[in-house]
Structure formats: structure tokens, C-alpha cells
Amino acid sequence: MNYLQLTNAVLAELNEVQLTSAGFDSSVGIQTTTKGVINKALRDVYAAELEWPWLHSDKTQVTYAGQKEYSLPTDYRSVDYESFYLVPTELVTNSLFTSNISNWTTSSGTPAYNSGGNGRMRLNAAASYATLSTVKNKKYKLQVRVMDSSSGGSSLKVQVGTSAAGTQNLSTTLTVSNYGDGNILDTTFTATAATTYLTLDNDDSNNLDVDFAKVSQDIQPKKLTYITYEDYRRRFLTTSNTNNSDHYGTPDYVYRSQDGYFGLYSVPDSDKYTITYEYWKTHSDLSDYDDSPDVPARFHDTVVARAKYYIYGLRSDPQFAQFADKDYNDGIKRMRIELINAPTEMLDTRVNLGRARAGAISG
Amino acid sequence: MADTSQISPFVFGCGGGLVLNKDSFSYQPGESKILQNFEPDIQGGYKKMLGTTMYNSNIVPQVSSSNERVVMTALFNDIVLAARGGSIHRASSGSGSWTSTLTSLGTPTKTYQFRKFNFDGTDKIVIVTGTSQPQVMNTSYSTTAVSASGTSTTFDKVEIFRNHIFFAGASGAEQQLSFMGPFQTNDFTSGNGGGTIKVDTTIVGLKVFRNALFIFGLDKIFKLTGNTLSDFAITPVTRRIGCIDGGSIQELGGDIVFLSPDGLRTIAGTERIDDVELGTISKQVQERTDEIGTNNINSLVIRKKSQYRLFYPVTTGSEASAKAIIAVIKVNTNTGQLGYEYADMTGIKVSSCDADFVGTTETVIHGGYDGYVYLQESGNQYTRGADTFAIEGVYKSPDLTMGDPGIRKSMQRVIVNYKNEGEVDATLQLRYDYDSASTPQPGSYSISTGNVPAIYGIGTYNSSVYDQSSLPLIRQDVQGSGFAVAVKVNDFSTKPPISLKGFELEFVPGGRR
Numbered sequence: 001m002n003y004l005q006l007t008n009a010v011l012a013e014l015n016e017v018q019l020t021s022a023g024f025d026s027s028v029g030i031q032t033t034t035k036g037v038i039n040k041a042l043r044d045v046y047a048a049e050l051e052w053p054w055l056h057s058d059k060t061q062v063t064y065a066g067q068k069e070y071s072l073p074t075d076y077r078s079v080d081y082e083s084f085y086l087v088p089t090e091l092v093t094n095s096l097f098t099s100n101i102s103n104w105t106t107s108s109g110t111p112a113y114n115s116g117g118n119g120r121m122r123l124n125a126a127a128s129y130a131t132l133s134t135v136k137n138k139k140y141k142l143q144v145r146v147m148d149s150s151s152g153g154s155s156l157k158v159q160v161g162t163s164a165a166g167t168q169n170l171s172t173t174l175t176v177s178n179y180g181d182g183n184i185l186d187t188t189f190t191a192t193a194a195t196t197y198l199t200l201d202n203d204d205s206n207n208l209d210v211d212f213a214k215v216s217q218d219i220q221p222k223k224l225t226y227i228t229y230e231d232y233r234r235r236f237l238t239t240s241n242t243n244n245s246d247h248y249g250t251p252d253y254v255y256r257s258q259d260g261y262f263g264l265y266s267v268p269d270s271d272k273y274t275i276t277y278e279y280w281k282t283h284s285d286l287s288d289y290d291d292s293p294d295v296p297a298r299f300h301d302t303v304v305a306r307a308k309y310y311i312y313g314l315r316s317d318p319q320f321a322q323f324a325d326k327d328y329n330d331g332i333k334r335m336r337i338e339l340i341n342a343p344t345e346m347l348d349t350r351v352n353l354g355r356a357r358a359g360a361i362s363g
Numbered sequence: 364m365a366d367t368s369q370i371s372p373f374v375f376g377c378g379g380g381l382v383l384n385k386d387s388f389s390y391q392p393g394e395s396k397i398l399q400n401f402e403p404d405i406q407g408g409y410k411k412m413l414g415t416t417m418y419n420s421n422i423v424p425q426v427s428s429s430n431e432r433v434v435m436t437a438l439f440n441d442i443v444l445a446a447r448g449g450s451i452h453r454a455s456s457g458s459g460s461w462t463s464t465l466t467s468l469g470t471p472t473k474t475y476q477f478r479k480f481n482f483d484g485t486d487k488i489v490i491v492t493g494t495s496q497p498q499v500m501n502t503s504y505s506t507t508a509v510s511a512s513g514t515s516t517t518f519d520k521v522e523i524f525r526n527h528i529f530f531a532g533a534s535g536a537e538q539q540l541s542f543m544g545p546f547q548t549n550d551f552t553s554g555n556g557g558g559t560i561k562v563d564t565t566i567v568g569l570k571v572f573r574n575a576l577f578i579f580g581l582d583k584i585f586k587l588t589g590n591t592l593s594d595f596a597i598t599p600v601t602r603r604i605g606c607i608d609g610g611s612i613q614e615l616g617g618d619i620v621f622l623s624p625d626g627l628r629t630i631a632g633t634e635r636i637d638d639v640e641l642g643t644i645s646k647q648v649q650e651r652t653d654e655i656g657t658n659n660i661n662s663l664v665i666r667k668k669s670q671y672r673l674f675y676p677v678t679t680g681s682e683a684s685a686k687a688i689i690a691v692i693k694v695n696t697n698t699g700q701l702g703y704e705y706a707d708m709t710g711i712k713v714s715s716c717d718a719d720f721v722g723t724t725e726t727v728i729h730g731g732y733d734g735y736v737y738l739q740e741s742g743n744q745y746t747r748g749a750d751t752f753a754i755e756g757v758y759k760s761p762d763l764t765m766g767d768p769g770i771r772k773s774m775q776r777v778i779v780n781y782k783n784e785g786e787v788d789a790t791l792q793l794r795y796d797y798d799s800a801s802t803p804q805p806g807s808y809s810i811s812t813g814n815v816p817a818i819y820g821i822g823t824y825n826s827s828v829y830d831q832s833s834l835p836l837i838r839q840d841v842q843g844s845g846f847a848v849a850v851k852v853n854d855f856s857t858k859p860p861i862s863l864k865g866f867e868l869e870f871v872p873g874g875r876r
Contacts, residue, residue, distance in 0.1 A: 014773065015773055015774070015775065015842050015844070016842060016843055017803035017805040017843060018842070028800060028802060028803055030844070032805050315873050315874050315876065316873060316874020317873065317874065
């Protein structure tokens, strides 16, 4: 249900005059009250649990050498500090060709977008290149997947150099033998300049569909360990405040600051790290008649029940307000059972004084 | 089974008519805040007005301008005499052409007056124009001018009393009453029983009622009694209030109704309590009587409906905006009291009118500003020249608080009790909290057609239903809530008239917020 339908669901329960999309903005009296109560009910539903799945969101944060703290998203209400991972930053813009082949420049022929799979770049007697920001003498990983949709046996030339179609850093070919499945190239190269060019070239008049072309610094992704701010202050703050780059490095820890930031230790020594994490966002009140809440439609009755609770209270009908309150609480229970991904185990992190680790306690 | 224990019914019958002089808390449930083109029905309730049709499909011939209005419509000898532009024509109902009957009466300055009489076994009509000699016409339509010497030739008021013809309104002698001798039609000499009488006010109207001739002045009213010149005596009814326009004077319900500066009055009430406010009978529609201009006031009485119609169109106004007041003397179904009930009437621009029996049929006619003569109480729409228009009937009840204005009423259903004569095309609306813009007001609900009972000789094939109640109840689910609730019915259709009898409002009492 959208905002209009939710409002009308409550008005219908009250046998009040329902709104239309045209008259939604000019509502009066109980209609306006009900519109407000719908948002109030939604806020109650959202506040009933911290980690409703529909409020889940992923975030990436590129690091900057020497910067230890980074702001959390403005719409966050809860961050999963066990979800922080450090990964190398993807250097190819539009590496997946999800919906187009933008940010790739044509070298020859007419590269085209193909919607097969989750989006591909089709090369047929064509070549295209991407420009990468690299660091001289740094090692990079390259991964290319290609599909031979013509089953023609053509080879894709993969070239890395200091200019378009340059081969100073890498020159290889990728041939698909298992037609229909594609082939993946996993290789590395060492950059020799600050700007590097990745060129993909199919000289034949057969369709070669590039599924993805990824380049990142040769860094192993790793999980960051959460430490409390107190722990951070006790163990690392002095070091991280030292005006010396000797202690910069690849971060191992993440902590939560006291003012809406997350911090990393070690302080990053590169701009090429990407921190990924998960958080639960706040919501926005409904405004336009066709706005829909994040709550799945099958739980909208719970929102309506909460709105009815307020409306019946307004209308001095405590009996029906109690009925509505019960409906709401029952609905919230059902939502928790169905939607909340409760952990199945607890981790005992107490110090093990020489004995074997007790391990996880099944929950 | 649904729990209906909280639902409270509130029942009221339609009675009391249009009331405009009460605060919202003082209205009686059956009264109306708006009653437009619905008439208080002497059989109870409010019935939508009947329409108009052309009495004769030909326009009354003009004399010098197409803008000439019909200044006289008189039912005489079962046909209509119509005056326009200083000429009088006659025609029967239908499409026959108008026959010129009298000409050269001068350019009309006001509506002609006439009285019908029979002194010698022959029906006659005497017509005064204000611009020429009075004319006496018989059933052969031969005319005699009242030209006896010694009196004015330009009377504009006439009345028949004790076999005397009385005239008034002569230019320069506005206070004078001139009368001819008994059974005389052209003799004012005192030797034959004629004479003059003066009163100290400008005479605006004459009306016979029982044993007296009432002389309505602008600021006084007199009563002439006696049988002949020898015993005629003038006595004042009141010297402190008069009549605004003689066109408003009619006999209704055993009394004379006229328009005074403070509203409609009856002679009996005025005579009994002089000019005391209690003498007015239209306090509930004072707002309307205050807006009456004196461009051209006409009135008539429909006897079978005990109904008085006062037309007060604005000369420059449109047909659609022309107004009239309806007064009906009837028993209020809610109080059991006999009294006057009122309604607004719009959409007919009456220039002159008459109501009389043609055979045994009461016939109501009026002449329009457009030159046509129309038949009232005919059809279900208004006719204006070659066009027809729907009658815009609106009824709105008082804002009902049902005993406690502080309690919210969540409306569930309205049961409409009405009487229909055929297909119904009306809508029902609920208006909450005195039509407050801050309260959601529901849309309209269609009132479905109730079954018309089959009456032998009257029932209509494929319409009437055997053994059907003549007062159907229509149960309508409704939405909304408010502290005060008004019922509104709109009938802008051309269907047969619906007569609203009463309503039952079913609601759930709520809180005080």
C-alpha cells in the first residue's frame, strides 16, 4: 500500500470520508490527522526493532592515506561493526557493464552493450579501453571474463600499457574453449606509470562478450576487527596521533568514535583501500500520496493497526484502541519472528587461561 | 452477528419549511436551512416543484418592441387574455394564434389589474391599465371603455365590492377611491349610487374580504364597510403600517396576506394587534422579504395547495436568477400546529399572473418578460421560450446535534423516507460541522427509485408495483463524522417530483474530541 492507501485503510475503519490522489494534499480534519498518524505508526514500527531487514544498507568508504576517521552515513541508525572489511579499490569504472559500456573508450570498431547475463560489452572487430589511476611499481591484479557468444573460437587480446592498446605492462590473449560458459583470465601486472590503460580487443568479426574486467591493487581483502573506543584509546590512540607516517599501514581494526565516525587502525597508508560495511538506515516520512513505506506490504496491516490505535485514542474510544494495540503488538511479534536474523550462536571472548577454547555455545 | 448496540437512531419528519432566522442550536429537526424549489406539501413533507410549459406556443404579439413584457395574464371565459405593449390579445391553450382584442391602451408603465364580475348574468372583466380608460369586457370580447365624466381615466387599481366597482390609483388623486353605483359599469354619479372617498394615504391596493373592502395604503390600511353610498363607512385597520405593493395582496386560508415593510402579514393579525411585530407571519424568512425589490411584484394563490406565491423578479435579472417566495398554510407534522411554511422558488421570471378554475381544473398561468404565457404546475422542468431547463431543487436540513453538540457522531446510515411518482434522480449528501472546511465532507449518494404503488386506473405498466408501500424507505450507507450533521438532497433532474417525508440518521456516538 502507498501512503494514500494506508491512510484510506484507517479512514475506512473509521467509516470516514476517504481521500483521492487528487485531493490528497488538500485533506482536512480527520484526514490530515490520519495522514500524520500513518507516519507516526511507521515510526513506531521502525523503532520497534533496530535491524529491520528492509532498512539494511551497504556502504563503501575509500580510504585516504593518513586519515584515521571517516564519517558514517547521514541516514544511519545502527552499524554492524562485525561487517567491516578492507578490500582493494576497484580501479576500473564500470567494470561490470551492468547497464551500459560508459567510461570505456572505443579504440576501433563499434563496441556495444549487450544485456546478456548481468550486462556485457560486445566486441566484434572492435577494441575498447579503460583508463586507470595506478602507482608506479605497484602490483595489480587483473581479472577478465569473456563469453564467445558466436562460438567462433576468436581470441580476446588483453593489453595493459601506458597508452591505449599499449602492451608495456601486459599483453596476452583469452580464448574461450567451453562455448556457453566463458573463460576467465586471472593475472597480474606491475604499473610503470601513474596512468595505465587496459585495452580489450577482438580483431575477428565474431561476437566476444566481456562480462567484466576488474583491476585492483594486489592486496588481500581482510576482515577488520572491532575494538571499543576505550580499547582504541588505551592501545592505539597515542600512536595514531603521532605525526609520523612510520605507523601508517594496512588497517586491522575498526572502532566507533563518539561523534558519528568510524576509525581505522593502523592509519591507512594508501588511497587504494576500500572499506565495506553494513548498516541500518533511518527512514523518511511519507509525503506524496504514492510514496510507499519500506515495510513489506504483507506487514502493512500492522502499520494500520498502530494508526488505528492512535486514532481511536483521539476519538476517545479506549476499547477499540486496546483492540488495535493488541493487533499491532501481535503484528510486531510476527515481524520479529519472520524478519529478524537472530544469531544462532554466541561467542565467548573471555580470556582463556591456558585451557582449551570452549568454542561456540550453540544458541 | 454484528454488534449494533452502539448505534443510535435519530428520526425526524420534514415539516416547518424554510427557516432563516434561528441560530444553529434552535432549529427544529424538520425545518430547513435551504428549501429551494421544494414546496411544503400539505400532505406532509417537502415536494419538489412542478415545472412550467407554454400555455400557448405562440408569443403574444408585440406592439413596438420585442422587449415588451406581458403586463397582464387573465384567465377569463376559459381562455387567456394577455396584454403586451398596450394591446390585449386572447388565445386558447395550445398552438392557436393570438387574437387581437384591444389596442391603443398606451405604453404600459405597470402591470395591469383586473377583476371578474357578473352583475347581469354575463361574466365580465374590468381591466385597469394606468395609461388609459378602464375597460369592461364581456364573454364575447366586446369592450366598453369606462368613460363616464367627472372622474379620471387612468385608474390602475380596481375591486368589486357590494356590486360596486371601485377604482383607485388615478394620477394626481392617489388617495382617492372612486366607485360607480350598484351594478353600474359606466356611471360614477352620486344620484345613481356612485361617489368618491378619500383616505390619508397613497392607495396601493384594494381587496375585498368577507364584508369589507380593505384599502391598502403605503403606510396605513383602512376598511370600508356598508352596502351602498348611504352607509359606506371607512374605519382604520392600522394607521402605522401599510403595504409595499398591491401585487402582493391575496386571500389565503381565511385571511388576506400582503407584503408590508416588515414582511408578510395577515389582515386578521394586523387588525388584532396593530403593527406589533407579532402581526407578521414571515419572520422565519425575513431575510428574504428584506431583499424584495419593488420592480414588479406579483402574487397568486394555488387553492388546492393552500399555497401563496410571491414573485419578485429583478427587471434586469436573468430568468434563472428570478426569485419567488412560497408560503403554505399547513399543519406541521412535527408540532401538530397549523401555520405558514415557506420555501424559495427560483427560475421563473413572472411579469404577471393569475390562477383560476377552467372548468373544474385549477389553472395557474403567468406572463413572462419574454412575451410568452406559461402554464405553471405543469411538467417537470421549466420552459423558457423554446428551451427547457431542469428545476434545481435543493433541501438542506438544520445542522442536527442530536441532543449533544459536544459529542462526535460517526454516521453509519441514513434512511430516506420519500414519496415518488416515477423515476427518481436525486442525490443525498451529508454536511458535517456546519459545512466546515476543516471537516471532510463526503460526496453525494444517489437516491434510488422507490417502487411506485399500483393504483387501479392510475398505475403505469412496467413501473408500478402491486401492493407496494407508497412511502418507500431507502437505506443508504454513509461515511464521515461530525459534531453536527445536516442532510442535503439535490434534485436537478427532469424526473417526476420527489416528496421528502423524513429521515432516520443512524450513528455511533463518539467522544468529545
